[in-house]
Amino acid sequence: MLTGIIILVIFIIVVGVIVGMYNRLVRLRNQVKNAWAQIDVQLKRRHDLIPNLVETAKGYMKHERETLDSVTQARGKAQKANTVGDKSQAEQELSRALNEFSLVVENYPDLKANVNFMQIQEELTSTENKIAFSRQAYNDAVLFINNQIQMFPSNIIAGMFNFTQSEYFEIQDEKEREVPKVNFS
Amino acid sequence: MWELIRANQRKSAMLTFMMGIVLLAMGYVIAEYYYSGGGFFGVILAVVIWLILLLSAFSGGNALLLGVSGAKEVTRHEQPMLYNVVEEIKLAAQLPAMPRIYVIPTKAMNAFATGRKPENSTVAVTAGLLATLNRDELQGVIAHEMAHIHNRDILYMTYAGVMLGAIVLMSELFLRGLWFSGGRRSSRSSSSSGQLGLILMVVAIVMAILAPILAQILYFSISRKREYLADATAVRFTRYPEGLASALAKLSHSNIPMEKANKVTAPMYISAPWIAKGKSFTQLSSTHPPIEKRIQILRSMGSNASLPEYQSAYKFILKGKGGDLLPESALKESNFIQAKKGGDVDKAQPFSDKDKARVAGDIIRSMAGFVFINCACGLKIKVPPDYKGDKITCPRCGTMQAISH
Structure with missing residues (x-):
């Protein structure tokens, strides 16, 4: 009788722990999904802004076909990318093309003063900031779930219910960022 | 980041508790002085005063502050850049909701945040600020304000402010009563209770004089620390110390005071809303740390935008005088966050003072219809x-x- 109760109690505890771990994994997975949705909205927004940008710039930049084409091409590629890894690669290329574009814009003061262009630029800058800031939240969430999936004992539950590791959204550019000057004055 | 909020909530509770004890003790001693045996009544009176102040602070807080400063809500359409910047920081701070955005029609440069809960908060900037700052600087200022929201500073400072107010009110009541009654005890004073009465009187007077001063010093020092912390948090959000530093430098050069700010609303602003002419405000009784120190700390952070890096810069510039800024647990977070490389802060000085005044004037006029x-x-x-x-x-x-x- 007593052993029966003990076995029952242990059984209940074990089931409780398993259910707890499973629920935690589900919650983390939803967090990752939610954080990714935040980035995805911004990426789409950036794709939507680019045709407008190119169209406005065309009128002023007659001799910069190549730069404009490379932006359009990079956008097309980024739109086709599906997985997180592919997307971070393609978006990085798009960022690079846009950077090159904004360097060229410096030579066209008329374009820079165009109200329409200024509006698109502001939206683009903001969208890029939003991508950068929501990337932090996404990568944090990925770190949490990947830890749970790899570590004992939650790795057993993760294996049983097919929880897969998530990919980080990386931007390699950060390594190229230069160090600002230190000023003690 | 969550550690900061939790530490803040713990401190809020501690502070309320400590100042509450001071308040109750004051109520007891003062009532005991007037009517021996009436100490209990004094405690109840103190609690009632505190509750009334707390209720009035909680009911009309936001509306009062915005009403006082004449602020007007703006939409994304009216101020696209301001709206975008707030939205960016909302993402960086992972706030649950978008704050409402107000513009204050004055040429003075300042900004503030209100809202005890992040779900229901407001940021306000002046037209002068919008006209003068570039995008990166505006982002720094907004990040500082939203750091106050994120760190639950507004709730914390409301508690502290209410406690301070109650203590000041109690001592004022007592000292005035003493003045008019000429210090006479209205109870039957016999020779045996005379000595006790004298001791009680001394204790009551000392408490009535010291408690408000101590409470004020405590309040102001907490307020200054919250400012440094908001700077640290803001940089953690934007990853760009120079944006905020440069904005603060511009603020410190501006000499138009906010007409409608007062002592109560002061801790909510990004820089002290009175501009000290000569030295009207001394170190101890200032809600904000000296702006030069804040700039120096931000500029010595280099390429690391993390909280621990801000703390070490803070200790270096203040030579350790300020003590620790962050709770131990908050230092555990990653201690390297790459700062963004130099933006357009240095080259962007396209406006003369006259232009700035004109742009600010236009913003104010468009708000007026x-x-x-x-x-x-x-x-x-x-x-x-x-x-x-x-x-x-x-x-x-x-x-x-x-x-x-």
């Missing part, structure tokens, strides 16, 4: 809201312009 028309001759015609008719003659070139409302 003015309509702007760009005439072909280059003049910007400003049509006041009470102008009747749908055509106006350009005062410079004399052409007729249609007004589209």
Whole structure:
């Protein structure tokens, strides 16, 4: 009788722990999904802004076909990318093309003063900031779930219910960022 | 980041508790002084005063502050850059909701945040600030304000402010009562209770004089620490110390005071809303740390935008005088966050003071309902809201312009 109760109690505890771990994994997975949705909205927004940008710039930049084409091409590629890894690669290329574009814009003061262009630029800058800031939240969430999936004992539950590791959204550019000057004055 | 909030909530509770004890003790001693045996009544009176102040602070807080400063809510359409910047920081701070955005029609440069819960918060900036700061600087200021929201500083400072107010009120009541009654005890004073009465009187007077001073010093020192912490958190959000530093430098050069700020609303602003002429505000009784120190700390952070890096810069600049800024547990977070490389802060100085005043004036006018028309001759015609008719003659070139409302 007593052993029966003990076995029952242990059984209940074990089931409780398993259910707890499973629920935690589900919650983390939803967090990752939610954080990714935040980035995805911004990426789409950036794709939507680019045709407008190119169209406005065309009128002023007659001799910069190549730069404009490379932006359009990079956008097309980024739109086709599906997985997180592919997307971070393609978006990085798009960022690079846009950077090159904004360097060229410096030579066209008329374009820079165009109200329409200024509006698109502001939206683009903001969208890029939003991508950068929501990337932090996404990568944090990925770190949490990947830890749970790899570590004992939650790795057993993760294996049983097919929880897969998530990919980080990386931007390699950060390594190229230069160090600002230190000023003690 | 969550550690900071939790530590703040713990401190809020501690502070409320400590100041509460001081308040109750004051109530007891003072009542005991007037009527021996009436100490209990004094404690109840103290609690009632505290509750009334707390209720009034919690009911009308936001509306009061915004009403006092004459702020007006703006939409994404009216101020796209401001709206975008707030939205960016909302993402960086992972706030649950978008704060409402207000513009205060004054040429002075300042900003503040209100809202005890992040779900229901407000940021406000002055027209002068919008006209003067570039995008990166504006982002720094907004990040500082939203750091106050994120760190639950507004709730914390409301508690502290209410406690301070209750203590000041109690001691004021007592000292005035003492003045008018000439210090006479209205209870039957016999020779045996005379000595006790004298001791009680001394204790009561000392408490009535010291408690408000101590509470004020405590309050101001907490307020200054919250400012440094908001700077640290802001940099953690934007990853760009120079943006905020440069904005603060511009703020410190501005010499237009906020007309409608007062002592109660002061801790909510990004820089102290009174501009010290000479030295009207000393170190101890200031809600904000010296702006030069804040700039120096931000500029010595280099390429690391993490909280621990801010703390070490803080200790270096203040030579350890300020003590620790962060709770131990908050230092555990990643201690390297790459700062963004130099933006357009240095080269962007396109405005003269006159231009800035004009841009700020335009923002204020458009908030008041003015309509702007760009005439072909280059003049910007400003049509006041009470102008009747749908055509106006350009005062410079004399052409007729249609007004589209």
